Amino acid sequence: MELIKTKDLSKIYISGETETKALRGVTLSIENGEFSVITGPSGSGKTTLFNLIGALDSPTSGMITFDGDDLSKLNRKERTLFRREKIGFVFQTFNLIPVLTAFENVAFPLNLLGISEKEIKKKVYSLLEKVGLKGMEERRPAALSGGQQQRVAVARALIKDPVLVLADEPTANLDSATGGEIMKLMRKLNKEDKITFLFATHDPMVMEYSRRRIKLRDGKITE
């Protein structure tokens, strides 16, 4: 079933008198449960496409639908609530909140959704165990290794049972062994929970794990 569909999607950034065409008519379809990679050199438009799919930004022209809903028609508040409920993000540098423990970082999206404390406790402990962080719930990010921090970030992205997880260079700050473990973990979660994963990366290892590669160059899909 089709989850994301874009048609002639373009995005132009204007800075003073300079016009930058980041995306030039991207037409793309992503199915539910995919484990795909968007790849391409720097400046190819990966991040821009990610921002539009994740409703962090709106397109200059073209259409983008998510589960049949036209994202370009959502106002700011609606986009925020859409992200809150449906999208999980995994960032390149983990982006954990340093003053919160691993437990609290993972619980963060559930707090935004207004889930009860009891439910949060149950879900967070279970997921932290699933990503291999049992016993580290009360540790703050500074007391965790890079791989452990990224596991927390993955758990945080998955805790609300999102429809889509957007992971930007999730292995960039990890050694290859740890990066491999993180990819295995995400692949396992994709298989078990049927969550759609979309990556933006240069990392060949991430590409190896993916089932589909979407190549971007100069704002256009080339492959």
Place this chain on the structure above:
Amino acid sequence: MKFLFKLGFKNLLRYKERTFLTCLSLAIGVCILLFFNGMLEWADDASIRNLKKYETASMKIGNSEFFEEENYIPVDEVIRGRKKIEKILEEKGLEYTPEIKFKASLINEVTGDSYPFFGMGIEAESHRKVYDLYEMVYEGSLPENGNEILISKNTAELLDVGIGDYLIVETDTKTGAHNADAFKITALFETPNPEVNKNFFYISIDAANTLLAMGGDITLISIKTEEKAETLSREIKKEIGDIEGVTVKTWGELAQDYMDIREGKRGGTSMMLMMTFIIIAVGIANTMNMAVFERTGETGMMRAMGMTNREIILNFIFESGGLGLMGGIMGLVLGAIVTWYLIQYGWDMSNYVGDISYGYRVSAVFRSKWDFGMMITAVIFTTVSASFISIFPARRALKRSIAETLKSAGKFG
């Protein structure tokens, strides 16, 4: 909401040193506010007390012409219908005392030094019931007869005289004739009212009557009451209404110079609150600007994850409000210590204030007063102001797009 509150509080502990220094600057602002406010409140209370006890009593009855030309002190403007007035006051069960207030020069008969003063002819027995001057007399008592004079310690130092010495009192009589006589210093006084210490001397009412050729007339009747002066003043005015030229002035009307200062003090308190707000604004704005700037990427991440602008702003408000609350409480503690010290030991300002007349009827040893209303206000004010100020940097940060904040922080893409 609870979660945002908890996050705001945890963020306070992120930069402990910065949090402490910001709180300290707020605490100093609050402490200064409480210090000045406590001292002004004390000065206000003490001034009113000292005015009534040593200068104006609760109110005075006199000829309206006498009050109008108070600087000139026209002793010929005497009280008419004295007996009727005294009967009214007795019927009301009020304590009162007759006075002759006049202008005179005190001259050291040895050196010839001469200074202008206000002389008061008083009736010792009734004066004790209306004023507390007798409690402040040392080495002697109130002048009761003959040519005895009671001067302040200040005046004694100024004229370089002591008990047993003679002073010439030079004045104009009721009929305008010039008159002078020698008076023996039989006692000295020192009240907490510097205006009285600096400007007044006392002789018996009989001696004043002779010196000024008053023919038994008086110029003032001072009244003491525990009731509200304004209400009683209206009642007395009504009852003495048919006595020509006689009127009643409350302590507030008599001490107009002080009432003007009091009015100014209200503006001063607003000014102090404004100054405190500026201290808070500068301290908090700086800290929150840094916090917002340093957490650009983190804020972008939170927004990406679905935190609304309102929640982001609330998060900063809780953090900033927490800073304000902690700073306010620290300031409250510091202010309470300073207030306690001043109440217990006072602050001797005589070296700075000296003989300068600054309107307050208080001695040069400044004290303070517990003003719990202001203490609570200061903490609430600091917390609310701090919360309010954080809105601006937070709103500014939210003007940037999420993609931009994530990109500039190098965290996404």
